[in-house]
Amino acid sequence: MSVTTITTTMRGTTMFADYFSRALIAGIGLAVVTGPLGCFVVWRRMAYFGDTMAHSALLGVALSILLSINMTLGVFAVAALVAGALIVLQRQATLSIDALLGILSHSTLAVGLVLVGFLTTVRIDLMGFLFGDILAVSVEDIAIIYGGGAAILAILVLAWRPLLAATVSPELAEAEGLRPEASRLVLMILMASVIAIAMKLVGVLLITSLLIIPAATARRLSATPEMMAVVAAILGAIAVVGGLFGSRTWDTASGPSIVVMALIVFLVSLAVPVSRLFGRRVPHGA
Amino acid sequence: MDALAPKETLITLRNAGVRHGARTLVSGVDLTISRGEIVTLIGPNGSGKSTTAKLATGVLKPTMGSVTRKPGLRIGYVPQKLTIDWTLPLTVERLMTLTGRHAQADIEAALEAVGARRLLKAAVQELSGGEFQRVLFARAMIRKPDLLVLDEPVQGVDFSGEVALYDLVRQIRDTTHSGILMISHDLHVVMAETDTVICLNGHVCCRGTPSAVKRSPEYLKLFGERAASTLAIYEHHHDHEHHDDGCVVPEGEAHDHHHERDHDHHDHAGHDHVR
Numbered sequence: 250m251s252v253t254t255i256t257t258t259m260r261g262t263t264m265f266a267d268y269f270s271r272a273l274i275a276g277i278g279l280a281v282v283t284g285p286l287g288c289f290v291v292w293r294r295m296a297y298f299g300d301t302m303a304h305s306a307l308l309g310v311a312l313s314i315l316l317s318i319n320m321t322l323g324v325f326a327v328a329a330l331v332a333g334a335l336i337v338l339q340r341q342a343t344l345s346i347d348a349l350l351g352i353l354s355h356s357t358l359a360v361g362l363v364l365v366g367f368l369t370t371v372r373i374d375l376m377g378f379l380f381g382d383i384l385a386v387s388v389e390d391i392a393i394i395y396g397g398g399a400a401i402l403a404i405l406v407l408a409w410r411p412l413l414a415a416t417v418s419p420e421l422a423e424a425e426g427l428r429p430e431a432s433r434l435v436l437m438i439l440m441a442s443v444i445a446i447a448m449k450l451v452g453v454l455l456i457t458s459l460l461i462i463p464a465a466t467a468r469r470l471s472a473t474p475e476m477m478a479v480v481a482a483i484l485g486a487i488a489v490v491g492g493l494f495g496s497r498t499w500d501t502a503s504g505p506s507i508v509v510m511a512l513i514v515f516l517v518s519l520a521v522p523v524s525r526l527f528g529r530r531v532p533h534g535a
Numbered sequence: 536m537d538a539l540a541p542k543e544t545l546i547t548l549r550n551a552g553v554r555h556g557a558r559t560l561v562s563g564v565d566l567t568i569s570r571g572e573i574v575t576l577i578g579p580n581g582s583g584k585s586t587t588a589k590l591a592t593g594v595l596k597p598t599m600g601s602v603t604r605k606p607g608l609r610i611g612y613v614p615q616k617l618t619i620d621w622t623l624p625l626t627v628e629r630l631m632t633l634t635g636r637h638a639q640a641d642i643e644a645a646l647e648a649v650g651a652r653r654l655l656k657a658a659v660q661e662l663s664g665g666e667f668q669r670v671l672f673a674r675a676m677i678r679k680p681d682l683l684v685l686d687e688p689v690q691g692v693d694f695s696g697e698v699a700l701y702d703l704v705r706q707i708r709d710t711t712h713s714g715i716l717m718i719s720h721d722l723h724v725v726m727a728e729t730d731t732v733i734c735l736n737g738h739v740c741c742r743g744t745p746s747a748v749k750r751s752p753e754y755l756k757l758f759g760e761r762a763a764s765t766l767a768i769y770e771h772h773h774d775h776e777h778h779d780d781g782c783v784v785p786e787g788e789a790h791d792h793h794h795e796r797d798h799d800h801h802d803h804a805g806h807d808h809v810r
Contacts, residue, residue, distance in 0.1 A: 291622050292620065292622055294620075410632075410633075410635075411634075413633065414633045414634045417623070417625070417630075420594065420614055423592070423593075423594045424593075424594055424610055424612035424614075424684060425611070425635075465622075468621075472658070473625070474624060474629065
């Protein structure tokens with residue numbers, strides 16, 4: 250009995266460095282993307298929108314297995330479709346946007362769960378999809394995160410000015426020759442992509458926290474939108490590193506630990522009145 | 536600019552209108568704006584002022600008639616109401632490059648021109664209504680637009696700020712020779728320099744110079760004798776200076792400045808505000 254325990258621990262330790270560093274690398278890669286993208290989610294008040302897209306990811310998982318297609322692609326497609334459906338419904342429906350979001354968010358999640366129940370031939374780690382399993386990331390997953398992440402960041406950088414202008418005022422952006430509707434579409438696609446690559450790591454229920462919490466924390470520490478994006482990326486990475494080490498130390502679930510760490514950073518930032526340091530105008534007439 | 540040079544036409548609306556579903560937002564608008572010209576749209580709420588401005592900027596496509604813009608027309612836009620959420624950290628400096636890249640020297644010069652140079656590093660959320668409006672003017676001007684569209688530019692600005700902004704519009708027109716399309720938030724207020732006032736009420740109900748519109752039977756019919764008698768036309772008097780924050784400073788304390796306009800129209804029935 251005691252011998253078995255010791256061998257398991259030893260095997261665990263030798264493997265540990267490997268999967269733990271993989272988790273760290275994957276998590277940091279993801280946080281660097283969710284930070285800047287999350288700023289737009291916060292600025293455009295899209296938190297619930299993002300949540301709805303994330304919840305639909307489970308439906309994406311179930312459908313990809315049913316149709317035997319690539320899961321990342323399947324999740325991306327379903328999230329993008331849900332975003333498109335929301336935009337269309339928002340234009341013509343009589344229901345308010347939050348009611349629409351509530352309907353789509355929970356029904357896609359429920360349909361996904363029901364479909365997963367029908368998949369008797371495949372064993373699915375449901376908890377892994379709901380709350381993520383960052384410690385199980387493979388090298389291939391890391392390649393997807395960094396490849397996809399680099400593409401998302403590149404698009405974000407290229408489209409930054411029109412995206413930001415459309416966020417400040419769609420009307421102004423359009424009057425001055427930009428295309429705010431196209432910007433919105435780009436943002437939806439980027440969000441669907443980030444959800445597709447993030448799902449394995451933190452799960453469909455926790456993805457939006459990585460978008461929102463670091464960005465919300467960064468606000469108090471930033472004077473410009475660009476600075477906020479960079480700070481959010483750094484804070485997200487800190488949450489990943491802190492959360493993963495915490496989960497190793499206290500043997501807690503990794504995904505939730507990362508979110509808890511992000512929350513702690515947020516709460517600490519509230520105690521620091523740093524926003525006062527930025528953008529403070531010269532006292533009138535002084 | 537040579538005063539005798541033929542004025543370049545920037546934009547022409549011919550019998551233009553927009554129908555949205557079963558509703559006609561505005562119809563039959565004829566309108567031309569040339570370089571150095573100020574056109575002011577007035578009319579009650581829902582009369583199609585904003586729709587007409589959107590036709591001009593190209594945000595809306597006409598469903599009736601036509602809109603012709605000079606090829607490559609550069610538009611500077613000062614929106615009606617712009618609230619920037621606290622979650623978005625934005626300094627005045629950063630706002631200036633919102634829709635395009637500009638050199639630091641140009642940014643400072645544009646802010647200097649509207650007397651807002653010292654606000655460069657200020658967060659937009661901390662500005663007063665008048666300051667923000669000045670900054671938005673500077674932001675539109677830095678683009679060196681051919682056409683400047685001002686949607687209710689003085690709304691929410693106190694009286695002295697309002698006077699200062701009208702002066703600014705005049706100054707912009709004189710220095711940049713851009714065409715200006717302005718929507719007035721007040722039926723009764725029109726800048727004296729306005730070349731054409733277009734009074735809308737779903738269609739063009741009357742048009743002309745400010746003093747002509749003021750006397751036109753259509754204007755009287757639409758807004759009543761009393762309203763017409765209070766159509767205030769702002770004129771420029773060099774009796775004050777501006778602080779760089781936009782405060783109007785009368786020349787010498789004893790001087791009354793002549794921009795006062797009483798907002799209580801009832802007291803002014805029968806008075807002539809055209810100065």
